[in-house]
Amino acid sequence: MPSTQVIARDKQICERFLAENITASKLGLDYGLSEVRVRQILKAGNANAKDRAPDVASQEGVEKTLSPVHVKIGRQVAIHRMSGLGMDRSGLAVLLNWSTIKVAAVERGEFNLTLLDLITLEEKLSLAIQISMADGKMVANVDQK
Numbered sequence: 459m460p461s462t463q464v465i466a467r468d469k470q471i472c473e474r475f476l477a478e479n480i481t482a483s484k485l486g487l488d489y490g491l492s493e494v495r496v497r498q499i500l501k502a503g504n505a506n507a508k509d510r511a512p513d514v515a516s517q518e519g520v521e522k523t524l525s526p527v528h529v530k531i532g533r534q535v536a537i538h539r540m541s542g543l544g545m546d547r548s549g550l551a552v553l554l555n556w557s558t559i560k561v562a563a564v565e566r567g568e569f570n571l572t573l574l575d576l577i578t579l580e581e582k583l584s585l586a587i588q589i590s591m592a593d594g595k596m597v598a599n600v601d602q603k
Contacts, residue, residue: 471496472503522568527589527598529567531579534600536565538583542602554582 471489474480480488482496489496500506539550539561547565551558555578563569571579576587584603589596 468499468503471499472505475500475505522566524567524570525596527596528569528571530598531571531576531587531600532565532567532569534585535561535579535583538585538602539565543583554578 467489471485475482475485482500483493485491486493486496491499535550539545539547543550543553545553547558547561550556551561554561556564560569564571564575569575576589579585580587580603586599586601586603588599590599591597
């Protein structure tokens with residue numbers, strides 16, 4: 459493959475990794491590359507998983523998310539963590555007295571939050587979380603206090 463095509467392909471791989479939250483393994487299958495080679499391309503292109511868009515579910519996360527409400531709350535926590543607080547996940551974990559694994563799962567909508575967890579998020583992050591039922595569906599609103 460000529461170098462201009464390789465550069466374009468590598469750029470596209472990095473863009474898809476960040477925008478679609480697609481796995482390196484899936485990208486390898488799509489482009490006929492090994493997962494190791496895709497990871498090398500991502501590293502060279504500075505495409506880090508932590509830079510992925512918080513509002514896009516990962517391919518495997520689509521099946522793992524508990525509900526749209528969990529995803530919405532998690533997305534808002536991630537957005538507030540990054541833009542409002544300027545923290546990484548470990549900093550937020552310390553603030554909430556949670557593990558970083560729990561913070562990551564909450565942000566992906568894969569953690570079944572308890573009432574105590576919701577109260578903690580409201581108090582520590584100054585978020586107003588409202589969950590209601592409308593037409594038989596659960597609806598969440600998350601706003602800054």
